[in-house]
Amino acid sequence: MKYPEPQPSSRGGVTVEKNQLIEKTRARRLFLLALLFLLLYLTYLLFKPYLGTVVFAIVLTSVCQRFHKRVLQRCKDRKNLAAFLTTAMLVVIVVVPLVGFSTVLVNQGVDSFGQVNTWLQEGNIEKMLSWEWVQPLRSMINRQFARLGLEDLNVRKIILDASAGLGQRILSWGKDFLGNVTGLVVQCLLLILLVFYFIRDGQAILEKLKGLSPLSKEQEERLIDRVRDLSRSVVMANGATAVAQGFAGGIGLWIAGISPLFWGTTMAFTSLIPVVGTAVIWVPAVVYLVLVQSWGKALFLVIWSMLVVGSIDNFLRPFLMKGDGGISSIYLFFAILGGINFFGIVGILYGPLILGVAAILLYLYEHEYSEMLAEE
Structure with a gap:
């Protein structure tokens, strides 16, 4: 009577294949995650110059969300028209006045510091320092300066230097602001465009992010x-x-x-x-x-x-x-x-x-x- 020859157990081979499959799956996931993080970082670098504009657009969209819902109802759920009207309202109320006001503000700031410099150059600070009630205070401060080994307090020079320095800085900011009109226009247009798309497609973007979230x-x-x-x-x-x-x-x-x-x-x-x-x-x-x-x-x-x-x-x-x-x-x-x-x-x-x-x-x-x- 012949007995069947014992066959080698396949359990060990199956286990090895299963482990190999797990390792391959893990390697694929790690590679995918590494590639994903790399591309997300590169995407961040692409958006970095405009990150502040993006955040501001998100905040503006969030603030005007309730108003937009009313506009959407009035427009009978026509998303493009409602988003356009809401964005136009923001432009009229926020962007246009802000740009015009900033230009006037810079000019008045430069004029203000120019007036301070003129007032100081006319010798008004010396007149104030000659008042009787100022003399005891000035003497006390000068004594303290002398103890520290410093020169007498030259109030006029201190105020004049501070005013001139601050005035020059504001003038520099003003020149940069007015000189970079192209960059300012691009930022404003980008802000308006982002607000429009966030208002129109914000809910869809939010639902997509929810689908990716493990929460x-x-x-x-x-x-x-x-x-x-x-x-x-x-x-x-x-x-x-x-x-x-x-x-x-x-x-x-x-x-x-x-x-x-x-x-x-x-x-x-x-x-x-x-x-x-x-x-x-x-x-x-x-x-x-x-x-x-x-x-x-x-x-x-x-x-x-x-x-x-x-x-x-x-x-x-x-x-x-x-x-x-x-x-x-x-x-x-x-x-x-x-x-x-x-x-x-x-x-x-x-x-x-x-x-x-x-x-x-x-x-x-x-x-x-x-x-x-x-x-x-």
Whole structure:
């Protein structure tokens, strides 16, 4: 009786083939991920010069989303027409006035510093330093300088050099601004184009990103809602408060006899700086009025700046930042400071946005791993 010869087990061969298949699949995935990250980095380099414009377009789109929904309803869901009308509204309200205003602002800034230089060259600073009530203060400062081994305080030279330097810098900024008209026009056109496409196709882009996200639907909605709330909050609260403070400050400066357009606009920008805010502008203005012995105007500017301009920051900003988009004042303080330090002036926008997104991601993490975190 013949027995069948034992066949070699195929289990070992199958296991080897399976392991090889797993390794090949892993290698393909790693290669695909490496290629993807490389191309994403190259894409970032392509968009880097226009990154600020892209972010600003996204924020503007988020801010005007509610208005666009109403326009879309009126246009009977014709997306192209609704997106065009919404974008045109933004251009008329934001872009055109901003460009024209910036040109006037640069010219008035140069004129303001030219007037300061003329006033100093006429010897007015020497007249002020000869006043009786200034002499004790000047002597005290000079004694302190002498102890430090420094020369006597030359106030005229210090102010003249500072004014000339700042005036030249503003003049340089103005020349760059006016000379780079082509670049400015390109940026404005790019902004308008991006806003149009984000308004029209924003929802489709968002759905595509959701499809690529590993987060749950609930987590995605929370994250998107948070970014929208923050965009509206940062733009509406900080932007509207800055404009209101700059406008009110400009009125006070105009009544006090100081150039309102340039310094009022500067006050609007400085209002975004935590703690010091508009005081960076109105305190030196008060000192100037005191030095020229305009006591009534100086007193008026102090009262106006503290009661009117200051109250705008205390009441308008908290009112506009109420709700889910609001950020604690202390966190907002560090977010704006860090944003300005790292990104420059656009950090006023980026800082709170980054902080807010980080906060919601921490919340999602806490919610996802609540059971594990609760274990002792």
